[in-house]
Amino acid sequence: MVDLDLMLSLWNSIPKNETIQEGTIPFRFILIGDPHQLPSVGKGAVLSDFLSVLESKRFHFVSKLEESNRQQPNTNGEVSKIVTLAEEILKYSPENLNLGTKIDESFPKTNQIKENILYKSEVVWLQNIESSTSDYFSRDELVEKLWKEIFYPQIDRISSWKIQDSFCFDKPDFIQKFQEELKRFRCLTIFRSGYWGVDAIQTKIMNLAAQNLFFGKGGNFFAKRLSKGIYFVGLPILITRNDKSRKLFNGDIGIVLKTESTGELRAVFPIEGKLFSVCVRHSSRA
Incomplete structure (x- = not known):
């Protein structure tokens, strides 16, 4: 989540390997992170930009973790709803505009947001049952509901x-x-x-x-x-x-x-x- 200005400062401070003394190890600049993580609140999405350029140039020093064990299935074989949601969102693209409907339908819905409510899942969609035109809240409607409840x-x-x-x-x-x-x-x-x-x-x-x-x-x-x-x-x-x-x-x-x-x-x-x-x-x- 490093922004562009901070990464530029870091990049400019990297020592140059113009002359390598015998017996010394050349400097290596290694970035480890998740390109799908939220970008920094400042300018740029540094890691994803790096990867898009490096992959387009077909460089061979990019390694990817293909399988994550951070979220294991539970005793019923079910994976965390948050993980499922993340995977569905990553599949979204301009060529697959109907995926949003699929995501909506795959999670439980609720019309209540209050303290001490036990929801059916760790991820639920809040529905606006008071509107006749849309089941989504506007920003002000949502914030007012959060404030009240x-x-x-x-x-x-x-x-x-x-x-x-x-x-x-x-x-x-x-x-x-x-x-x-x-x-x-x-x-x-x-x-x-x-x-x-x-x-x-x-x-x-x-x-x-x-x-x-x-x-x-x-x-x-x-x-x-x-x-x-x-x-x-x-x-x-x-x-x-x-x-x-x-x-x-x-x-x-x-x-x-x-x-x-x-x-x-x-x-x-x-x-x-x-x-x-x-x-x-x-x-x-x-």
């Missing part, structure tokens, strides 16, 4: 926690409860920008949060407007830039909480099995 109840639940001070973060039962909430749900998209991108979906969610948490009634919510936006109890924080001084790194996820003793909001992160907090102003890089 998943995000809002979770924020309400976390807001009910009574945290007297930061010493509560050291208690094993609180750490376990915190970790359970952190892992409860993820909303993923393959795009950074655009209509279906992270930024647009995040903006929609924060607009819903502003409407419900500032202007709505009821609930245990606690929210503040700070210089760079809205912060509230239960808000997930994603670190996108390494901060070695606080042991926070790209991809780390935390939750905004409030301590009763100070009344201030803190971004709390699990680090090495413990919980650590920073002021939300210092976590604005997330």
Whole structure:
């Protein structure tokens, strides 16, 4: 998932084998990865571009893993639905436009997305039964449903926690409860920008949060407007830039909480099995 700029910097730093001293091993540049993996959020799909060029030139130093043992069939001989879906998608091409229908029909459908629902499969298609024209949701309809059924109840639940001070973060039962909430749900998209991108979906969610948490009634919510936006109890924080001084790194996820003793909001992160907090102003890089 290396982007084009980073790969170019790496490529330019490779030593040249113009003069090879006797008894030394020439430098070798080896790339290992999955060309079908999601590309980087930055520019380029580096590995797949490398492979397409090398294979077109019929070079013989490309090796492929033909069989993966990462996902083995279960006792009933069934393979993971996620693996099946991935294999079906890889078969898709402009010449096989009807494959989308085949994929749709091969997975269970549901019209509900809520916490604590046991689905028939690890992969299900969410159907819009309220529409007379299409069984798919628009982006805004889907995000509003996620907010109502998943995000809002979770924020309400976390807001009910009574945290007297930061010493509560050291208690094993609180750490376990915190970790359970952190892992409860993820909303993923393959795009950074655009209509279906992270930024647009995040903006929609924060607009819903502003409407419900500032202007709505009821609930245990606690929210503040700070210089760079809205912060509230239960808000997930994603670190996108390494901060070695606080042991926070790209991809780390935390939750905004409030301590009763100070009344201030803190971004709390699990680090090495413990919980650590920073002021939300210092976590604005997330």
